[in-house]
Amino acid sequence: MKQKYLLLVLWILTGCVGQKQNSEDEVSNLDIPLRKTNYEVMMSTFVDSISYIPLETKDECLIGSIDKIIVTDNFYYIVDKTISYSVFCFDKSGKFIHKLSNRGVGSGEYMRINDVDIYKDNVYIWDCSLQKLFIFDHFGRFIEERKFDYMAESFSVLDDSWIVFYADYKDNGKYSCNNSYPNVLFVNIDNKQTKSDLFFDSRMSFPGIMSSPFNFVSNGNLVTSLNDTIYQALPSVTLKRKYVVRFGEQNQKAKKDYIEKLRTETVDLYRGRELRKNVPYVYAFLETPSYSFLKYNLGDYYYLGIINHKESDAYVESSGYKKMNVVNDMDSIAIFMPLVTYKNAVYSYRSPDGITFDEAFKKHIEPDDNPIIVKFELK
Template sequence: MCSNFFNKNIPACLFLLIIIISSCSSKESNEVANEGQHVIKIDDLTDVSNLSFSKVVDSVFYLPLETSEEVLMGQIESLQVVDERIFVSDITSKSLFSFDMDGRLITKYSAVGEGPGEFSTINSFTINPERKEVVIAGAGKILFYDYEGEFLREFKTVLSGSMAVAYTGNNRLMAYTNYKIHDEKQGANNVVFLDYETGDVISANLSFNPKARVENMTSFFNNISGLQGTSKYLSIPYRNTVWQVSGEEVDTFFTVDFGDNALPDSFEDEFLSNSKVTSGKLREIERNNAWYRIKGGGAQINNRYVNFSYAGKDSQFIEVFFDKRNDQGYSFKVPLENDIDGAKFVVQRSAYENYFISIASPEVLLGLGDKVADLNILGDGLEIDGNPVLRFVAYNFEHFQK
């Protein structure tokens, strides 16, 4: 993980060595005690809103991503850490980058165009760790590359414009449609499975009312978690359930019980499918009835915790961490006082082992002045106009359980 950086920063590498040893030694303790469906009851969560960020964090380190003429990012769309590589898609440059765990560039996928092996946009991407392949959903087609950026093949499909695609194992690609009908034969389904080799539609799951008006919905910026392996976790707006997907199997992993504040079972048919209900009216209805649901980034899941947010009373955002090992949950009002790096909002964008990954601004971190020396910053250091910094946080709430 440290490579040539070791000689420059021995303490940081020792820190990472401790992480690796700790991860291996605690593998057994991180086993989920109750595999299968979990029910997260909002009324049973322990409120830790009075704590500061440092009180709920075991460890945190920062990884600046290389900044050069070849690597200039404007807005990170999504990121995944697989096989000790960090894959980051950038909206501004229409590129996908892979970095090593020191933040140095390995490969840039940026064949902008309409020809074979080229794409005009990156709608989403996924990694096949079994075959060491990078899969990019472009406009009207899905493209396959190896880890070194060599173009392998492509196939055309209308499902490439879905909100997200993910490799789920067993030679299957899952396309999440976000309430859009892409195949009349399959009907209205939020999940469509494609053959990994040919792109043929194999099956579909999680049906929805075909009259649902996606333009009135508030979607997630992340619908899929569990990105390190082939099993994925899927969250869908207006459904307070997260599903585990493996191959073509779709099983409920957990549901959120909002009690009296839950969306009614008729919500999709009565409101999402009503042409007279605009997006503003939809939010007003939710607010006036005090109906809660998962919002923001959907659910993120690492080896230990399930993380999601919802809008509570007076639209106050509440963040939740649910410990899969003992079915204990914790919540706090956003934002939590950040006494570590000063950022107002820490938004979980991805997960890796026991860590959740968020994005930090180098300008904000350097604004700490002398205190920046107290942060565990890896790689080649911060640049004021540099690319975003990845913040890896391992949370620990067990001291506060009821």
């Protein structure tokens, strides 16, 4: 009895749960065509309407780059990680509301932005270099910061207590279990309880692994570059297996060989690129009630898989050499480049270059104006 109690305590303290998946998960298989030809999909087959929201341009809200878009009922949040190190807030008409820019070395200040999430109108900013989570209110006023001992690239706020981090194959030795590191860590910010998951071999050559920067952008969904399963992080502190992506026997063997080399050899960044040329790479999964979208590539071919939930998850794949081959047959302005979903819409953006006054924008657009949010309402 004492031994069982000790094991329970160790599990609670370390969260070391191994790689077993819940056998009761309802998992669907996605059989991917992976054509090495150009195959076009017409946008009108799944998009009902397109609308454009020019973001207000003035000195205090000049956006350097768009690294992430977060959509809520009332606002657009634009994350600029690399130029202004800021989070911009605009209302649904594109009017500028405020800018959160708190870079520095003092209390409540971050050095870099790895990821951002919005929960109950509070803004959460993760700085992996400091291993700190900064929390601000909707108006950009600092609330608190939390220090963690886990290296992560992205995160999602699940509820009032739980946050989930994705490491992207970083060395988190403190949470090692049987010579493996966890790619996912659930953390309770109230009592610091943790639960780790998706372990990988600690002998991996990390520089040779492709990054997965587009996680948790849609309903807590998660993909990893060495795993063929699409997961969803849930407030119940579990990873739900949603889909298993199947690329065919030959491609699966290429991926298995690549992983074995990562485990047994020293693979630097350049050799990693060469090894990945024949390995399919899934880098984003976005979900709506009507459709879901899977983004992946194989060498120089880029793919968008469209899952039609209204027709028993029927799968259509667009493919193109160095391009994503979804054709805008509706207005010729927008490019379907899905970055985030909210309700039954997909959001992206486009540069104002080459655009002048048009009925779609209701105003004159200058080439150096802020980007334009594009909303694709789905059928």
